[in-house]
Amino acid sequence: MNESTPVSAIKGVGSKTEEGFQKLGVYSVGDMLSYFPRDYVELPPIGLFPEKEGQLQALFLRVDGTPLTRRGRRMEVTTAQGRDGQFIVQLVWFRMSYIRKMLRSGQCYVFYGRLVKRGTSYAMEQPRVYKREDYEEARRRMIPVYPVAQGVKSTQLARAVKEIFNDRDLFINENLPEELCLRHDLVPRLSALRMIHQPADKEELITGRKRLVFEEFFFFLLGMGLLKEQTGKEKNRFLLKEDGFTEALVEKLPFDLTKAQEKVLSEMKTDLHSEHLMNRLLQGDVGSGKTILAFLLMAELSHNGYQSALMVPTEVLAAQHYETFLSLEKTLGLAFPVILLTGNMKAAEKKEKQRLIAETEGALVIGTHALFQEKVNFKNLALAVTDEQHRFGVLQREALSEKGEKPHILVMSATPIPRTLAIILYGDLDISVIDELPKNRLPIKNCVVNTSWREKAYHFIEKEVAAGHQAYVICPLVEESENLEAEDVVSYAATLSEHLPDTVKVEYLHGRMSGAEKTEKMERFAAGETDVLVSTTVIEVGINVPNATVMMVENAERFGLAALHQLRGRVGRGDAQSYCIFINTGDEEKNKRLEILNKSNDGFYIASEDLKLRGPGDFMGVRQSGDLGFVLADIYQDASVLSAASEEAKRILEEDPRLSHIENEMLNRQLEKEQQRLLSRLNL
Numbered sequence: 001m002n003e004s005t006p007v008s009a010i011k012g013v014g015s016k017t018e019e020g021f022q023k024l025g026v027y028s029v030g031d032m033l034s035y036f037p038r039d040y041v042e043l044p045p046i047g048l049f050p051e052k053e054g055q056l057q058a059l060f061l062r063v064d065g066t067p068l069t070r071r072g073r074r075m076e077v078t079t080a081q082g083r084d085g086q087f088i089v090q091l092v093w094f095r096m097s098y099i100r101k102m103l104r105s106g107q108c109y110v111f112y113g114r115l116v117k118r119g120t121s122y123a124m125e126q127p128r129v130y131k132r133e134d135y136e137e138a139r140r141r142m143i144p145v146y147p148v149a150q151g152v153k154s155t156q157l158a159r160a161v162k163e164i165f166n167d168r169d170l171f172i173n174e175n176l177p178e179e180l181c182l183r184h185d186l187v188p189r190l191s192a193l194r195m196i197h198q199p200a201d202k203e204e205l206i207t208g209r210k211r212l213v214f215e216e217f218f219f220f221l222l223g224m225g226l227l228k229e230q231t232g233k234e235k236n237r238f239l240l241k242e243d244g245f246t247e248a249l250v251e252k253l254p255f256d257l258t259k260a261q262e263k264v265l266s267e268m269k270t271d272l273h274s275e276h277l278m279n280r281l282l283q284g285d286v287g288s289g290k291t292i293l294a295f296l297l298m299a300e301l302s303h304n305g306y307q308s309a310l311m312v313p314t315e316v317l318a319a320q321h322y323e324t325f326l327s328l329e330k331t332l333g334l335a336f337p338v339i340l341l342t343g344n345m346k347a348a349e350k351k352e353k354q355r356l357i358a359e360t361e362g363a364l365v366i367g368t369h370a371l372f373q374e375k376v377n378f379k380n381l382a383l384a385v386t387d388e389q390h391r392f393g394v395l396q397r398e399a400l401s402e403k404g405e406k407p408h409i410l411v412m413s414a415t416p417i418p419r420t421l422a423i424i425l426y427g428d429l430d431i432s433v434i435d436e437l438p439k440n441r442l443p444i445k446n447c448v449v450n451t452s453w454r455e456k457a458y459h460f461i462e463k464e465v466a467a468g469h470q471a472y473v474i475c476p477l478v479e480e481s482e483n484l485e486a487e488d489v490v491s492y493a494a495t496l497s498e499h500l501p502d503t504v505k506v507e508y509l510h511g512r513m514s515g516a517e518k519t520e521k522m523e524r525f526a527a528g529e530t531d532v533l534v535s536t537t538v539i540e541v542g543i544n545v546p547n548a549t550v551m552m553v554e555n556a557e558r559f560g561l562a563a564l565h566q567l568r569g570r571v572g573r574g575d576a577q578s579y580c581i582f583i584n585t586g587d588e589e590k591n592k593r594l595e596i597l598n599k600s601n602d603g604f605y606i607a608s609e610d611l612k613l614r615g616p617g618d619f620m621g622v623r624q625s626g627d628l629g630f631v632l633a634d635i636y637q638d639a640s641v642l643s644a645a646s647e648e649a650k651r652i653l654e655e656d657p658r659l660s661h662i663e664n665e666m667l668n669r670q671l672e673k674e675q676q677r678l679l680s681r682l683n684l
């Protein structure tokens with residue numbers, strides 16, 4: 001096997017499994033090896049620990065009697081009783097009647113799951129069942145947990161990966177020069193891949209990951225350097241009237257801009273009037289009010305007859321910005337054309353929008369990345385703004401200029417990147433920071449609690465809804481899967497509405513719904529027609545419903561602090577007091593990390609504290625720099641690898657800016673791949 005071998009050639013992968021893998025974007029052995037685990041579990045020793053109630057435990061139990069399956073109200077339930085000396089444990093499985101055949105009365109098995117107290121006895125829901133020797137064997141390794149979706153199970157991925165590494169003829173290309181690996185203590189690529197998928201211990205995991213992170217940074221930086229070399233600083237050809245148009249708009253806003261917003265606005269206006277094109281990163285914590293600034297700039301350009309575009313990562317966010325822009329125009333008495341274009345539109349509608357974009361002077365265009373993917377031609381694009389997507393935002397200048405467009409570039413992000421790192425990543429970019437929240441905001445009140453608080457939280461939501469507010473509840477996964485910890489959005493929403501009075505309208509939202517459906521549900525929530533929105537993290541980025549005052553996050557311990565901070569940023573956007581409830585379903589230890597959020601509402605502080613708390617190798621599931629688009633690398637955690645990779649990339653680029661003399665064929669190929677990947681995201 002090699003990297004381009006199709007997954008169907010892997011032992012044990014039939015056509016159905018293959019189809020599932022393909023839905024995850026995994027077509028080849030190479031894809032499979034780049035589909036990294038999101039976490040690893042180390043199984044606990046066998047034994048019942050009453051003091052660790054609520055945590056994952058492994059019990060060696062004798063099965064009393066025959067297991068039973070019955071149809072419950074919503075699903076099929078299988079139960080069995082297990083015994084450990086004086087303890088009795090009720091074992092419960094949902095939609096897993098085949099478990100019955102696996103268990104014999106009077107035999108002993110290891111049951112691994114979350115142990116909860118039920119009156120005087122104990123219960124375990126959805127435990128995994130092992131033979132004792134299999135459990136002991138599994139305990140010796142770190143078990144990879146893969147991100148799952150589309151009905152594919154983590155165990156299926158793990159099995160396929162195992163088969164790949166079992167192949168003695170497996171050939172994996174090396175893509176870094178040997179001397180570079182020696183200099184930075186990097187293991188060969190094949191070893192690194194094995195170490196990240198099947199680490200024998202933490203040490204190996206760290207070693208393997210370091211090499212792959214280096215690779216990720218290195219090719220990103222080389223690719224960026226190369227693109228930059230091909231473009232360079234551009235002259236500003238967009239003439240603007242000096243008639244105080246923006247200032248007049250600011251006067252008419254229903255609120256005063258904060259000092260920080262004013263400062264940033266004037267920096268950006270200076271750019272628009274200067275000799276060179278703007279190329280700026282605007283950082284501002286969640287809720288600091290970036291959208292209005294983008295709107296003001298875009299309106300200014302419309303006023304001068306130019307087009308501008310705002311690009312966002314999700315359809316939901318695009319639709320929301322569109323509504324915001326329309327209502328801002330109404331408030332300000334403007335009538336510039338606003339055009340929305342998203343990937344989920346029907347072909348005919350898209351075509352019509354594309355025609356409008358090609359013809360309408362002075363239009364404000366809003367869209368997802370489909371804006372680029374669909375070969376859009378602008379009439380006279382003067383400014384491209386990207387919201388919440390650092391990495392591609394910065395590449396956009398290059399991408400656009402290859403299409404013959406040379407607009408001003410503005411990248412907006414809530415991910416706090418220290419200046420030193422931003423310089424490594426983006427070189428010549430100017431940076432503005434909004435370091436102040438609007439005055440009408442009350443600090444969000446936070447709490448980190450365990451599952452026994454759920455009932456109270458529901459009551460609290462009920463109370464807030466009765467007072468005319470709205471609430472979000474976040475669940476991590478869409479479907480009941482083998483991940484015992486996960487709550488399922490759909491059934492969660494059903495359970496939640498059973499707990500709440502009929503007058504409270506509960507809706508749900510998840511990533512597997514169609515774009516139109518998502519947008520519709522989001523719009524209903526924004527319009528106040530729904531009171532509680534149960535959702536996955538699709539709403540993490542950018543969503544703005546100022547009337548929502550409660551954010552409740554289930555399985556909070558499973559999220560990175562940056563993601564949680566983003567989620568929290570969905571409330572506290574108006575003048576009412578807002579609340580954030582983090583439910584920790586993990587152990588007490590996890591509370592420490594969550595406490596950081598409890599203490600502060602400041603994104604920069606949170607990122608740095610989180611880093612201090614984590615040891616080396618403690619990085620899984622806690623990526624900070626989400627919107628940078630790296631797969632493994634985390635610019636905070638891996639800052640030293642980033643600077644090493646940057647030095648190597650710089651050295652190479654200085655000697656050979658166009659990389660025309662690279663002799664290492666592998667390096668060349670990888671570079672081409674990276675560039676293609678970067679550009680294909682913008683599809684040129």
Ligand code: ADP
Binds near residue numbers: 255257261288573
């Ligand atoms: P973000 O920076 O997270 O993108 P938004 O731009 O969505 O934040 O703004 C959040 C909310 O704050 C919006 O409802 C917006 O209208 C409001 N807002 C923005 N600036 C101010 C201000 N200076 N005073 C009061 N409210 C503001």
Ligand code: MG
Binds near residue numbers: 290291387542
């Ligand atoms: Mg925003």
